[in-house]
Amino acid sequence: MQIIRPLTICLLSGTLLAVACSEGVKKDEKPVDVQEMTKNQPETHGAELKESDVVVSNPLNTEWVSAGKGIYEMKCQSCHRLTGEKLVGPGWKDVTKRRKPVWIMNMITNVDMMLEKDPDAQKLLEQCMVRMPNQNLAKEDARKVLEFMRNNDGEK
Amino acid sequence: MKFFSHKTLLATLVLAGASLQMLGCKPKGSQAAISGDAALKTYVAPGKYDEFYDFVSGGFSGQMSVYGLPSGRLLRVIPVFSVDPEKGYGYSEESKAMLSTSNGFIPWDDLHHIALSETNGLHDGRWVFANANNTPRIARVDLKTFRTVEIIEIPNSAGNHSSPFITENSEYVVAGTRFSIPLGDNTDVPISSYKQNFKGTVSFINIDKNSGEMNLAFQILTPGVNFDLARAGKGKSHGWVFFSCYNSEKANTLLEVNASQKDKDFIMAVNWKKAEEYLKAGKGVKKTVKYTHNQYDEKKHSATSTTMNEVLVLDPKDCPDMVYFMPCPKSPHGCDTDPTGEYIVGSGKLAATIPVFSFTKIQKAIADKNFDGTYDDIPVLKYDAVLHGEVQKPGLGPLHTEFDDQGNAYTSFFVSSEIVKWNIKDLKVLDRVPTYYSIGHLSVPGGPTRKPWGKYVIAYNKITKDRYLPTGPELSQSAQLYDISGDKMKLLLDFPTIGEPHYGEAIPAELVMKNSQKIYKIEENAHPAAAKGDNYTRVERKGNEVHVYMTAIRSHFTPDNIEGVKLGETVYFHVTNLEQDWDIPHGFAIKGANNAELLIMPGETQTLKWVPEKAGVFPFYCTDFCSALHQEMQGYIRVSAPGSNVPIIYGTGTIKAAADYKATDGKTK
Ligand SMILES: [Cu+2]
Numbered sequence: 001m002q003i004i005r006p007l008t009i010c011l012l013s014g015t016l017l018a019v020a021c022s023e024g025v026k027k028d029e030k031p032v033d034v035q036e037m038t039k040n041q042p043e044t045h046g047a048e049l050k051e052s053d054v055v056v057s058n059p060l061n062t063e064w065v066s067a068g069k070g071i072y073e074m075k076c077q078s079c080h081r082l083t084g085e086k087l088v089g090p091g092w093k094d095v096t097k098r099r100k101p102v103w104i105m106n107m108i109t110n111v112d113m114m115l116e117k118d119p120d121a122q123k124l125l126e127q128c129m130v131r132m133p134n135q136n137l138a139k140e141d142a143r144k145v146l147e148f149m150r151n152n153d154g155e156k
Numbered sequence: 157m158k159f160f161s162h163k164t165l166l167a168t169l170v171l172a173g174a175s176l177q178m179l180g181c182k183p184k185g186s187q188a189a190i191s192g193d194a195a196l197k198t199y200v201a202p203g204k205y206d207e208f209y210d211f212v213s214g215g216f217s218g219q220m221s222v223y224g225l226p227s228g229r230l231l232r233v234i235p236v237f238s239v240d241p242e243k244g245y246g247y248s249e250e251s252k253a254m255l256s257t258s259n260g261f262i263p264w265d266d267l268h269h270i271a272l273s274e275t276n277g278l279h280d281g282r283w284v285f286a287n288a289n290n291t292p293r294i295a296r297v298d299l300k301t302f303r304t305v306e307i308i309e310i311p312n313s314a315g316n317h318s319s320p321f322i323t324e325n326s327e328y329v330v331a332g333t334r335f336s337i338p339l340g341d342n343t344d345v346p347i348s349s350y351k352q353n354f355k356g357t358v359s360f361i362n363i364d365k366n367s368g369e370m371n372l373a374f375q376i377l378t379p380g381v382n383f384d385l386a387r388a389g390k391g392k393s394h395g396w397v398f399f400s401c402y403n404s405e406k407a408n409t410l411l412e413v414n415a416s417q418k419d420k421d422f423i424m425a426v427n428w429k430k431a432e433e434y435l436k437a438g439k440g441v442k443k444t445v446k447y448t449h450n451q452y453d454e455k456k457h458s459a460t461s462t463t464m465n466e467v468l469v470l471d472p473k474d475c476p477d478m479v480y481f482m483p484c485p486k487s488p489h490g491c492d493t494d495p496t497g498e499y500i501v502g503s504g505k506l507a508a509t510i511p512v513f514s515f516t517k518i519q520k521a522i523a524d525k526n527f528d529g530t531y532d533d534i535p536v537l538k539y540d541a542v543l544h545g546e547v548q549k550p551g552l553g554p555l556h557t558e559f560d561d562q563g564n565a566y567t568s569f570f571v572s573s574e575i576v577k578w579n580i581k582d583l584k585v586l587d588r589v590p591t592y593y594s595i596g597h598l599s600v601p602g603g604p605t606r607k608p609w610g611k612y613v614i615a616y617n618k619i620t621k622d623r624y625l626p627t628g629p630e631l632s633q634s635a636q637l638y639d640i641s642g643d644k645m646k647l648l649l650d651f652p653t654i655g656e657p658h659y660g661e662a663i664p665a666e667l668v669m670k671n672s673q674k675i676y677k678i679e680e681n682a683h684p685a686a687a688k689g690d691n692y693t694r695v696e697r698k699g700n701e702v703h704v705y706m707t708a709i710r711s712h713f714t715p716d717n718i719e720g721v722k723l724g725e726t727v728y729f730h731v732t733n734l735e736q737d738w739d740i741p742h743g744f745a746i747k748g749a750n751n752a753e754l755l756i757m758p759g760e761t762q763t764l765k766w767v768p769e770k771a772g773v774f775p776f777y778c779t780d781f782c783s784a785l786h787q788e789m790q791g792y793i794r795v796s797a798p799g800s801n802v803p804i805i806y807g808t809g810t811i812k813a814a815a816d817y818k819a820t821d822g823k824t825k
Contacts, residue, residue: 074678074689078709078734087809088711088785129784130710136675136736 048110049139054101054146059156061147068148075135076145082152088130096153101146107132108142197639198649200227205669208601208662210614211270211284212635215656218265220286220297225601225612225662226637228651236295236304237265237288245304247752249728249763250683251452253459257291257309258446266290268658269320269385273363277324277390277606281667283368285320285329292316294331294361296368298454300673305452308370311445311467312339312357318383318399319359324390324606326365328373328428332358332383332399336406339377340443350408354380357469358399360428372447374440374468376426376479379532380406382415383424384489385556390606391497393515395429398500400484400491404531416506420483420539422531423491423502425518427478434475440468455682457760472534480522481531483539484511490556494565495606499544499580501565503554510554510567512583514544545583550576555596558603560610560640566603568595568615575615575638577645589645591636593619600640601662609664613638613645616657623650633657674738676759683761685730690714695806702727704793704806708742708756709734710783713776716791717811720804723771723795729754732761743779746793753779768795 072080079088095104099120107114107121111132114121125131137145200206206224209231214221218238222231239246239255246255246263255261265288273283284297292310297303310316310331318332336354338345345353355377362373381401389396404421407414434440445467452459472479484491485507492501500513520526521541528536553571560566564586567576573594577587597616601609615638620631632652639646678688687693687705693714696703702721707714708731721727731744733756745753749766756762768774778789796802805813 073691075734075736077690078707078712078714088709131783133710133735133740134737135734136677 048113049102049105051100051102054105054143056101056146056150060151064144064147065151066148067141068144068146068151071137071141071145072148075137079130079132086128089128089132090124092149092152094153096146096150096155104146104149105139105142108135108137108145109139194646194648198226198228198637200224200229205665207665208609208612209665209668210599210601210660210662211272212616212653212660213267213270213286213656213658214654215268215633215658216266217655218267218288219654220267220270220284221654221657222302223635223651223653223660224665225614226648228635228637228649230654232302233654234297234302234304236286236297237262237267237293237307239263241752242755244752244755244762248754249765250458250761253461254304254307254450254452256450256461257293257448258311258463259291262291265293267655268317270659270661271320271322271329272661272663273326273368274322274324274605275326277394279602279605279661279663279667280326281663281671283326283363284661285322287316287319287331289316289334292331292333294320294329294370296363296370298368299668300671301454302672303452303454305454306368306370307448307450308361308372309447309449310359310361310372311447312337312375312443312469313359318386320361321386321388321397323388323397323428324394326363328360328362328388328397329370330358330360330386330388330397330399332356332386332401334382334384336380336382347408350380351406354406354408356381356383356401358383358386358397358424358426360431369451370449372464372467374431374435374470376431377469377471378424378479379534381422382411385491387491387493387500387604389493389497389515390495393493393497393500395427396515397426397428398491398493399424399426400488400502402487402489402505416487418486420485421487421504422481422536423484423488423500423513425480425482425537430478431470431475434470434478435468439474440470442466443469453682454676455680457676457681457683457762477522479534480518481534481536482513482518482542483528483536485509490554490567492557492559492604494559494580495561495608497606501557501567503557503567505553505555505570507554508549510547510550510557510578511539512544512546512580513542517542517544547578547583547585550578550585551588556598558598558600558613559608560600560603561608562610566598566600566613566640566645568598570594570596570618575613575645577640587644589638589647591615591617592623592634592650593617593621597657597659599660599662601664604661609662611639611641612648612662613640614660614662616653616660618656624652635660674758675736676757678732678734678736678759681732681759681761683730683732685728685763686761687730687732689734690808693806695720695804697725697804700725702804704729706731706744707734708732708744708778708789710740711778711785711789712808713744713778713789713791714808715806715811716808718792718804718806719794719796720802720806721768721793721795722798722800722802723768724798725768727766727768727793729764729766729776730761731756731764733758735759740782741780742782742789744776745779746776747774755780771795771797 081091084091084093208225210223220234235245271285272279292313296306298305313333315334317334320329336356338353357375359375362371382403384400386399403415450461484502486504488502490503521537526541528538551569551572557567595615615636617634620634637649735758754762
């Protein structure tokens with residue numbers, strides 16, 4: 001307690017001082033609001049996708065399938081098998097049958113938001129105990145991975 | 157005697173301060189100096205950011221530290237001229253070349269000064285430069301990654317103290333030698349032949365506008381004095397650099413006495429635009445030297461070291477109107493140009509006044525040939541002809557001066573342990589405030605630029621004594637933050653620093669943080685040993701070496717079981733961190749490795765060399781807590797006797813033999 005007290009007094013008197021003088025003090029010209037700046041930082045991911053943002057059709061886009069496979073091998077394979085076997089994360093077999101395309105896309109590009117508010121994503125976190133990493137995929141890349149998943153699930 | 161009296165004076169001052177405190181007398185006591193709202197002015201609430209970054213020299217640690225102001229919180233230690241176990245710098249196979257010199261690998265040097273890059277005389281937040289004092293080098297740190305990306309060695313130099321100081325568009329970083337030395341082919345000469353054989357140099361290192369790449373453009377040969385500090389001109393004096401020098405006596409022993417004989421030493425004024433003309437005219441003489449140029453490639457995540465063999469040297473004898481000397485009282489230390497570029501402040505360590513020179517008068521004296529003879533054939537300008545005026549009785553032992561945005565100067569005084577504020581135009585002392593204790597450099601955010609921010613001054617102190625809880629004979633180094641927004645300077649905060657904080661430069665956070673890089677993109681990873689996905693993980697024998705191409709992601713390594721290594725072989729672990737998320741490095745440590753560990757940033761590849769010393773099974777694990785299953789992030793490698801026929805097998809989950817390796821997508825590494 002004794003140690004804490006001087007600081008409290010300091011802070012308190014500081015506050016009082018600031019309040020008492022606030023009208024007389026000449027204002028700094030345009031103080032820099034660093035907090036505001038951090039909010040405006042461009043993120044490489046983050047915008048929530050709506051159902052209408054993700055269009056799927058058949059036949060599959062074969063270019064996307066093979067590009068998606070390349071991305072899978074670089075950024076996803078360490079944790080996700082193509083079978084139903086759970087590794088760090090769930091196996092991908094039938095994922096496109098269990099989840100809507102927009103859910104998968106958001107999980108890839110916007111995982112923080114999903115873990116914060118999506119009940120299914122939260123359930124997965126409880127099972128896997130590892131937050132799915134943001135692997136820095138652009139929306140277009142995520143779409144290619146989705147096409148690869150559809151191919152993996154036998155769609156033509 | 158002189159030495160003694162200084163020390164005694166200092167001790168007396170310190171003791172006096174301490175006893176005053178004990179007696180409860182206010183004036184010199186540390187508590188009395190704090191005003192009521194200091195806590196409020198330095199309080200940065202949890203989760204909030206500081207307003208400034210302060211890049212501070214780590215002195216004899218060879219590192220650079222980064223603090224937030226006004227809180228004084230330590231944000232980062234950037235390894236520059238010394239190995240750093242926290243970052244793996246100088247330990248990983250990739251970074252070792254950064255510390256290579258013409259004298260071989262140097263694990264520990266002494267870093268003194270900081271120079272932030274400038275555009276139009278203003279800090280632009282792109283790079284920060286620093287000098288190695290002992291084995292002369294200049295380093296460039298990239299403020300996108302806060303990493304040392306380039307180090308260039310300075311030949312014909314010894315004790316690279318007068319550096320790095322930067323011109324207003326980062327055209328050049330200058331480096332002046334502290335020691336004059338014998339140069340050329342025959343350097344095996346008697347030390348007593350100093351006056352005949354010893355010479356100095358100042359170097360101009362060109363900075364590429366776009367890439368920042370450094371290139372030793374030219375050196376100027378100088379008389380055998382000692383260069384101390386320097387500042388480039390700005391505005392009207394752009395195109396000039398001013399170097400303070402001492403030992404105009406050219407003493408080679410007991411400099412303490414023998415280099416303090418003359419009433420005045422010099423500030424050397426160099427017209428580098430003129431030097432450029434002479435270079436174009438072919439006046440530069442190619443000299444054979446040997447120095448290294450080290451660069452870190454942020455795509456290959458690797459450093460390379462190149463040996464250079466030549467430097468262009470200009471001799472003032474062949475280049476009239478390029479170099480002048482200005483007399484400056486008693487062993488000048490700091491030599492600082494004000495924001496307008498008109499005034500150059502010399503600080504004679506042993507002088508009773510602070511001389512302020514006028515650039516306009518310097519130009520006139522040159523035009524009028526108003527000389528006071530020559531020094532080694534270089535014209536000496538008349539003191540009275542170039543002097544704007546002297547600050548009278550400012551304090552004891554002036555060292556350095558920085559400036560605010562209101563036409564005021566702030567000078568540090570080592571002996572009287574204070575900062576003195578004075579007006580540049582009328583040279584009147586306006587305020588003084590004690591420092592704890594024996595201040596060396598000081599800095600105002602933006603202080604060396606055309607537009608200082610003028611909100612704070614930071615004192616970098618040489619002696620800490622009673623400021624912090626004692627920690628044995630070695631105390632934390634100390635800096636102090638003062639509010640200079642009002643008429644009176646106010647002490648706000650003490651904060652500890654690493655090494656000796658010679659100098660620091662502060663810059664508004666917004667100029668740096670917006671460019672800060674969060675990850676290395678795995679797609680752009682061009683490291684030749686990268687495993688960009690598990691299909692590329694493998695174990696290969698190459699002669700007497702075994703190379704493990706490994707990936708790391710929360711929370712496992714691939715492969716995490718490895719067999720088939722034989723005693724006598726050297727193992728290289730090339731670990732690629734597949735994460736692409738901010739702030740998720742992985743570590744790598746293996747039992748008994750007697751050189752290092754690794755710390756690998758997201759998207760980066762780093763290599764650990766391991767020479768097993770006995771057969772057996774050795775565990776390895778991730779050293780950086782990365783996820784709930786971090787403790788599970790581990791593996792084993794088996795080392796067998798030299799003659800054994802254990803085959804190479806490896807894997808995570810599924811273990812396969814080396815021959816099975818094939819990239820499924822048909823691409824090879
Ligand atoms: Cu880890």
